[in-house]
Amino acid sequence: MGRMFGFVSETWNPVIGCRHDCYAGRCWARIMARRLRGTGIPKYSDGFKPRLWKPELERPPKGELVFVVSMGDLFGSWVPDEWIDKVLSVCREWPHVKYWFFETKNPSRFHDFIDLLPPNSILSTTIETNRPYRLSKAPSVHDRAKAFQNITWPLKHLSLEPMADFDTDKMIKIVENINPHFGISIGPDNYGGLKKLGVPEPSLEKLETLARSLEEIGFRVERKWG
Numbered sequence: 001m002g003r004m005f006g007f008v009s010e011t012w013n014p015v016i017g018c019r020h021d022c023y024a025g026r027c028w029a030r031i032m033a034r035r036l037r038g039t040g041i042p043k044y045s046d047g048f049k050p051r052l053w054k055p056e057l058e059r060p061p062k063g064e065l066v067f068v069v070s071m072g073d074l075f076g077s078w079v080p081d082e083w084i085d086k087v088l089s090v091c092r093e094w095p096h097v098k099y100w101f102f103e104t105k106n107p108s109r110f111h112d113f114i115d116l117l118p119p120n121s122i123l124s125t126t127i128e129t130n131r132p133y134r135l136s137k138a139p140s141v142h143d144r145a146k147a148f149q150n151i152t153w154p155l156k157h158l159s160l161e162p163m164a165d166f167d168t169d170k171m172i173k174i175v176e177n178i179n180p181h182f183g184i185s186i187g188p189d190n191y192g193g194l195k196k197l198g199v200p201e202p203s204l205e206k207l208e209t210l211a212r213s214l215e216e217i218g219f220r221v222e223r224k225w226g
Contacts, residue, residue: 005159005185006222008101010063011070014087016043017050018073020105022136023162023193029071031191050076052083060094065122067101075104075113088116103159105138108147122182123148124157129164130171133199149177156180160210161187161224165200168210175214186211187224 018029029048036044043053050072068074068091074084091100102117103124104110110123117123125148127141138144148156158180160171175184186207194201204225211221 026193
């Protein structure tokens with residue numbers, strides 16, 4: 001994960017933590033959890049260890065577009081169904097939010113809860129490259145792309161970040177197959193995880209070329225650099 005999306009108005013984290021171990025531990029959320037643990041905040045007393053934080057369930061957010069579980073992966077394979085049910089139940093019962101934003105590196109699990117998601121949900125996944133670099137313990141980018149393109153949902157978003165080097169024509173094809181109606185966010189590695197893994201990165205010029213190409217075929221693009 002890179003810097004926060006510009007369209008997010010509020011975050012809400014009734015579940016925290018992740019076991020994908022992305023980018024050699026240089027994930028934005030993992031880094032932030034370590035910092036918060038050092039401040040003595042009870043919710044982060046175990047750092048990035050997955051947990052359900054019940055007090056947060058009792059304080060639903062009121063923002064226009066709320067990122068649900070920005071500090072973890074709500075649909076990770078380790079998350080109990082019960083946790084997800086509790087979170088989605090609150091979302092469905094809270095009418096003050098215009099959009100709920102859910103992002104996961106395990107999009108195949110969206111299928112299991114598709115009937116429980118609020119109709120004003122934006123679903124998202126991360127695709128960092130089309131190449132077979134091993135960046136984490138999450139499902140491969142190929143598996144993520146295939147699972148996400150098979151999900152029928154009116155509001156889909158795609159996060160292309162932190163971008164490892166890629167083949168432009170193949171990335172465009174992946175995006176077209178997924179057809180993210182809500183938009184696409186593109187960003188470089190801001191925290192050094194790819195470099196730590198020894199994975200090549202694209203230049204900002206190459207990222208800009210990709211962004212313009214996607215805009216030319218009708219997609220809305222958020223640039224997360226500069």
